[in-house]
Amino acid sequence: MAAPVVNKLLRRLPNLSSFRSAYGVQVPFQTLSTEAPLEEDSLPISPYENEPWKYLDSEEYQTRYGSRPVWADYRRNHKGGVPPQKTRKTCIRKDKVAGNPCPICRDHKLHVDFRNVKLLQQFVCAHTGIIFHAPYTGDPWYPWYSWKQPPERELSRLRRLYHGHLLEESGPPPESMPEAALAAGADTSSEPL
Numbered sequence: 001m002a003a004p005v006v007n008k009l010l011r012r013l014p015n016l017s018s019f020r021s022a023y024g025v026q027v028p029f030q031t032l033s034t035e036a037p038l039e040e041d042s043l044p045i046s047p048y049e050n051e052p053w054k055y056l057d058s059e060e061y062q063t064r065y066g067s068r069p070v071w072a073d074y075r076r077n078h079k080g081g082v083p084p085q086k087t088r089k090t091c092i093r094k095d096k097v098a099g100n101p102c103p104i105c106r107d108h109k110l111h112v113d114f115r116n117v118k119l120l121q122q123f124v125c126a127h128t129g130i131i132f133h134a135p136y137t138g139d140p141w142y143p144w145y146s147w148k149q150p151p152e153r154e155l156s157r158l159r160r161l162y163h164g165h166l167l168e169e170s171g172p173p174p175e176s177m178p179e180a181a182l183a184a185g186a187d188t189s190s191e192p193l
Contacts, residue, residue: 046108046109046111047109049080049111049193052115052116052119053113053115053117053118053119055110055111056118056119061111064107069123070103070107071122071123072102074137076102077100087102090104090157092105099158123137
């Protein structure tokens with residue numbers, strides 16, 4: 001019987017109703033909020049972030065991967081019977097790791113770094129020196145992996161579009177320095193003073 005009286009009072013006093021529940025108990029403001037709660041960063045902090053090559057020598061790495069490469073047991077789920085030819089562009093979007101991340105993104109202690117030679121060697125064939133393809137290893141495909149010369153038609157369109165802003169007409173870089181400039185420089189240095 002006391003609950004209907006409290007409810008009636010709370011309805012008449014709107015400034016109190018947002019902070020109190022039906023029975024007069026104080027409720028934190030976040031439980032009444034319609035916004036999503038602020039989440040912590042989903043990626044844990046790695047102790048090997050500054051020195052990623054030390055993780056490859058640790059016991060933890062040996063128990064997890066052994067002597068096999070990082071990508072050896074990786075299998076990405078996909079729709080249908082035929083796997084996609086290209087992998088996804090990136091596994092981490094807005095600080096969140098996607099489902100079925102690539103072999104490097106699934107282990108937060110692995111960091112791609114130019115000093116981490118042991119990790120980089122796992123993605124290069126030991127016999128031929130060729131980099132393994134992304135579908136083979138399961139790593140994401142980035143457009144800067146293989147740079148291609150833009151088509152001449154696209155270059156001429158951009159030159160026409162930005163003609164007023166370009167300093168000079170640029171062509172391909174010269175094969176070597178002109179012989180005349182080298183000869184003139186040599187003559188001035190050989191003259192007696």
